[in-house]
Amino acid sequence: MSDDHTHVQEFFGSRAADWDRRFPDDGPAYAAAVAELGLRPGDRVLDAGCGTGRALTPLRAAVGPSGLVLGADLTPAMLRAAVRAGRDRDGRVLLADVAALPLRSRSLDAVFAAGLIAHLPDPAGNLRELARVVRPGGVLALFHPIGRAALAARQGRQLTPGDLRAEPNLRPLLAGSGWNTTAYIDEAARFLALAVRAD
Numbered sequence: 001m002s003d004d005h006t007h008v009q010e011f012f013g014s015r016a017a018d019w020d021r022r023f024p025d026d027g028p029a030y031a032a033a034v035a036e037l038g039l040r041p042g043d044r045v046l047d048a049g050c051g052t053g054r055a056l057t058p059l060r061a062a063v064g065p066s067g068l069v070l071g072a073d074l075t076p077a078m079l080r081a082a083v084r085a086g087r088d089r090d091g092r093v094l095l096a097d098v099a100a101l102p103l104r105s106r107s108l109d110a111v112f113a114a115g116l117i118a119h120l121p122d123p124a125g126n127l128r129e130l131a132r133v134v135r136p137g138g139v140l141a142l143f144h145p146i147g148r149a150a151l152a153a154r155q156g157r158q159l160t161p162g163d164l165r166a167e168p169n170l171r172p173l174l175a176g177s178g179w180n181t182t183a184y185i186d187e188a189a190r191f192l193a194l195a196v197r198a199d
Contacts, residue, residue: 026054029145033192034058034112036183037139043109044068047091048098048130049116051075053082059112060090070103072096098126106135114143117164124177131178136199140179142170144191151191165191 034055039045041064047055050071059069069091073079079093087093096102099122111130120126130140144151148166152159164170170193171181179195 026145029190030055030114030143031058033114033141033143033145033190034062036192036194037062037110037112037141039063039067039110042066044107045070045110045112046101046103046108046130046133047071048111048113049073049119050082050091050093051078051114052085053079053087053091053093055112055114056082056087056091056093070094072098072101074098099129101129101133103133105132108134108138110134110139110141112141112143114145117142117170123164123173127174127177127179131197134197136197138197140174140195140197142191142193142195145189147186147188147191149186150188165193 037045039059039062043063044067045059045063047053047059047070050056050073053071056069056071060067063069071082071091071093073093073095074097076095079095082088082093094102098116098120111134113130117123134140146154148163149159162169164173165186167184167186170184174181174193174195178198180198181193181195183192183194185192
């Protein structure tokens with residue numbers, strides 16, 4: 001396991017037990033972001049870096065009982081928190097690295113990723129792996145329940161031109177990784193970038 005993986009597991013593992021209590025009001029923002037994916041009953045969707053599984057319930061509601069909902073995360077403690085919250089009833093949770101997903105190529109219709117991109121050790125390579133498992137025309141949502149400036153303020157840092165989520169950086173990163181950006185929203189109440197899997 002790389003040092004990046006160890007750091008991510010340590011960071012989130014120590015926070016997993018009270019993660020949902022720290023951010024109790026994010027549910028509506030997750031539901032609204034999931035709605036932007038345009039999922040249909042029967043679709044197959046992955047919550048990449050699912051954490052405590054806060055997106056699994058709205059994802060299940062969007063794809064219905066005939067759809068497939070998967071949640072993948074690198075941190076066992078986060079997945080245990082998802083199970084304790086009962087969210088594994090809405091989707092199957094997997095201990096998996098987004099760098100090497102245990103999924104067939106083109107097997108999904110969509111990927112939802114909340115707060116994931118900042119924690120990717122190889123953003124271009126990891127986004128290519130997400131593209132691998134999504135059919136052409138499938139959708140990716142990169143989401144955070146607050147915008148970049150609000151998140152930076154919460155973390156006590158300044159926004160910099162090199163911020164990976166800044167639109168001038170993110171659009172070419174996605175394009176080089178098999179995705180065509182279709183929407184970019186960065187406002188106080190949310191960050192959401194939508195992209196379609198290229199042919």
